[in-house]
Amino acid sequence: MGIKSFLSKPLAAYFANQTKKWLKDPVGRQEAWMHKLVKTAENTAFGKDHGFANIKNYEDYKRAVPVRDYEDLKPYVERMVKGEPDVLWVKKPLYLAKTSGTTSGVKYIPISKDSIHNHINAARNAILAYVHETGKSDFLDKKLIFLSGSPELDKKAGILTGRLSGISNHHVPAYLRKNQVPSYETNCIEDWETKLDKIIDETIDEPMSLISGIPPWVQMYFDKIEARTGKKIKDVFPDFDLFIYGGVNFEPYKAKLFESIGKKVDSIELYPASEGFIAYQDSQKEEGMLLLLDAGIFFEFIPADEYFDENPTRLHIGQVEMGKNYALIINSNAGLWGYSIGDTIKFVSLAPHRIVVSGRIKHxxxxxxxxxxxxxxxxxxxxxxxxxxxxxxxxxxxxxxxxxxxxxxxxxxxxxxxxxxxxxxxxxxxxxxxxxxxxxxxxxxxxxxxxxxxxxxxxxxxxxxxxxxxxxxxxxxxxxxxxxxxxxxxxxxxxx
Structure with missing residues (x-):
C-alpha cells in the first residue's frame, strides 16, 4: 500500500463524518444556505433589485425572486461579462464557464471564488466516499486519467473563460497531479482523434487504475486501444478497476463499454454542471446520487407537469416526494438565482436525499x-x-x-x-x-x-x-x- 492509498482512508473517514453531520438535518442546512446566500449578495445589483434586505424566509424569497432560465438572467450576465463587479455575486467571477446556449448560442456561467470549491470538493468527496464504503484505495497509487476538454483558457474582461472540464483540470489536487495522465500538452490538443492517439501513446504502457470521462469518449478510447493491441482493456490495463462518469445517460453505452473492458469494474456516477456540482453516487449498494445539500447551493423543485404554468409550485427539500419528476432550480454562491438548469430529477430516497436524473424539461x-x-x-x-x-x-x-x-x-x-x-x-x-x-x-x-x-x-x-x-x-x-x-x-x- 502506497502513501496516497494509506492516507486516503483516514481522510475518507473524516469526510464521511462531515457528510453524516449535515445529513442529520438536511432541511435546516438548506434553510441556512438560503439565508447565507441572500445576506452575502444583499448589496449586489441583483440583491438590490430584488429586495434581498427584506427577505426573512422562503415565502419572502419566492415572492422576491422569480424562476429564470439563462435568457431571463442574461442582462445581468452581460454586465458581469463586461467586467462589472458585484452584479450577481460579490466581486467579479473567478471564471466564466462557456457552455451551449439556447437563443444566444453561447452561455457564460459564472464560477466565483466561493463556488469553485463546490466543483472541486464534490469530485474529491465522491472518490473518498467510495474509499470509505469499499475500503479500496490502491488505485490512488497508480495512474489516473480524466478525459476532458482542453485546459487552455481565454479571457473576457480579465476573467478566465473556458469549458468547465478545462477549468476543473487546473484544480486537480497536487497529490494526484503526478499520477494524472495525459500530459498538459496532450490535453490541449483540439482535434479529438489526434488527441486520442497521443493519449494512448502516453497511457498504453502505464498502470492505469482509474479512468474517468463521458462514456462515448471513453468508448472511443477503448476502441482505439483494442484496435492497436488486439486485446481487451483488462489485459492492457490489468490494474483498471474504477470508472467514473457523468454528463450523459450511461445506459446506451454500458453493455458495449463493459464488453470492451472484458470484466466488471466498479463505477461512480457524477452529476456535474457548469452551474454547480449537483450530486454524486455515494454508495455502490444504493440507487441514485446523493444531492449535495451543504455545498453552496439552495435547491428548489417544481413538479415537472407544472413547470410551464404561470405560477408553478415551488418546493424546498423538506417538501419533496419520492418518485415524482421535478424540475431542478438552483440558487448558488456563484450568483445564480431561481435558475432553472433544464433537468428533471426524481428522488429514489429521502433519507438521505438521493436522486436520479430523469430527463430534460424540453426535448x-x-x-x-x-x-x-x-x-x-x-x-x-x-x-x-x-x-x-x-x-x-x-x-x-x-x-x-x-x-x-x-x-x-x-x-x-x-x-x-x-x-x-x-x-x-x-x-x-x-x-x-x-x-x-x-x-x-x-x-x-x-x-x-x-x-x-x-x-x-x-x-x-x-x-x-x-x-x-x-x-x-x-x-x-x-x-x-x-x-x-x-x-x-x-x-x-x-x-x-
Whole structure:
C-alpha cells in the first residue's frame, strides 16, 4: 500500500463524518444556505433589485425572486461579462464557464471564488466516499486519467473563460497531479482523434487504475486501444478497476463499454454542471446520487407537469416526494438565482436525499454531451430552407446514431419532404454548418472528429402520419418531438 492509498482512508473517514453531520438535518442546512446566500449578495445589483434586505424566509424569497432560465438572467450576465463587479455575486467571477446556449448560442456561467470549491470538493468527496464504503484505495497509487476538454483558457474582461472540464483540470489536487495522465500538452490538443492517439501513446504502457470521462469518449478510447493491441482493456490495463462518469445517460453505452473492458469494474456516477456540482453516487449498494445539500447551493423543485404554468409550485427539500419528476432550480454562491438548469430529477430516497436524473424539461439530444435543443434544430432548418428555396418539408425529427455500422457516430435528421432539394448533399452540408453555428458543443464534436456531419434521411410520403397513427396519437394537439435522445421514434419512422 502506497502513501496516497494509506492516507486516503483516514481522510475518507473524516469526510464521511462531515457528510453524516449535515445529513442529520438536511432541511435546516438548506434553510441556512438560503439565508447565507441572500445576506452575502444583499448589496449586489441583483440583491438590490430584488429586495434581498427584506427577505426573512422562503415565502419572502419566492415572492422576491422569480424562476429564470439563462435568457431571463442574461442582462445581468452581460454586465458581469463586461467586467462589472458585484452584479450577481460579490466581486467579479473567478471564471466564466462557456457552455451551449439556447437563443444566444453561447452561455457564460459564472464560477466565483466561493463556488469553485463546490466543483472541486464534490469530485474529491465522491472518490473518498467510495474509499470509505469499499475500503479500496490502491488505485490512488497508480495512474489516473480524466478525459476532458482542453485546459487552455481565454479571457473576457480579465476573467478566465473556458469549458468547465478545462477549468476543473487546473484544480486537480497536487497529490494526484503526478499520477494524472495525459500530459498538459496532450490535453490541449483540439482535434479529438489526434488527441486520442497521443493519449494512448502516453497511457498504453502505464498502470492505469482509474479512468474517468463521458462514456462515448471513453468508448472511443477503448476502441482505439483494442484496435492497436488486439486485446481487451483488462489485459492492457490489468490494474483498471474504477470508472467514473457523468454528463450523459450511461445506459446506451454500458453493455458495449463493459464488453470492451472484458470484466466488471466498479463505477461512480457524477452529476456535474457548469452551474454547480449537483450530486454524486455515494454508495455502490444504493440507487441514485446523493444531492449535495451543504455545498453552496439552495435547491428548489417544481413538479415537472407544472413547470410551464404561470405560477408553478415551488418546493424546498423538506417538501419533496419520492418518485415524482421535478424540475431542478438552483440558487448558488456563484450568483445564480431561481435558475432553472433544464433537468428533471426524481428522488429514489429521502433519507438521505438521493436522486436520479430523469430527463430534460424540453426535448434534447445529448448522447455525446452536446446539449442540442429543439430551438436549435428548428433554427438550423429555417436558415437552411432560406438557402434552398426549392425545398418544402412536411415534418422532421432528429435522433443520435450512436453505433453506426461504419464510421463515426452522427445525428440523423429524418425529413419528410414535400419538395426535395435539388442537391441533398449540399442541403445536408448547409444544415450541418448551421448547427455548428448554433451550438458550440456540437461544433467541438464535429471539429474534434467525435461526430461526423449530420445525415439527412428522406422519408416516404405520409411517414409521420403513419407513425402517429401507429401509436394512436394522430390528430388533436399531438405531435412528433423535434428531437429525441434515443432512437425509439427514429427507428420506427425509418421502418415505415
Amino acid at each position: 434534447f439530444i445529448s448522447a455525446f454531451g452536446e446539449h442540442v435543443i429543439g430551438e436549435e434544430v428548428e433554427k438550423a432548418m429555417k436558415h437552411t430552407l432560406a438557402k434552398h428555396q426549392e425545398v418544402e418539408i412536411v415534418e422532421f425529427t432528429v435522433a443520435p446514431m450512436v453505433t453506426p455500422e461504419t464510421g463515426l457516430p452522427y445525428h440523423e435528421w429524418l425529413v419528410e419532404f414535400a419538395n426535395p432539394p435539388f442537391n441533398l448533399e449540399e442541403f445536408s452540408k448547409d444544415l450541418d454548418e448551421e448547427m455548428v453555428k448554433l451550438n458550440v458543443y456540437y461544433e467541438d464534436l464535429i471539429v474534434g472528429n467525435i461526430l461526423r456531419p449530420l445525415v439527412v434521411n428522406p422519408l416516404a410520403p405520409h411517414a409521420f402520419i403513419d407513425y402517429m397513427k401507429s401509436i394512436g396519437k394522430l390528430g388533436g394537439q399531438n405531435k412528433v418531438p423535434r428531437l429525441s435522445n434515443d432512437r425509439q421514434i427514429a427507428d420506427k419512422l425509418a421502418s415505415l
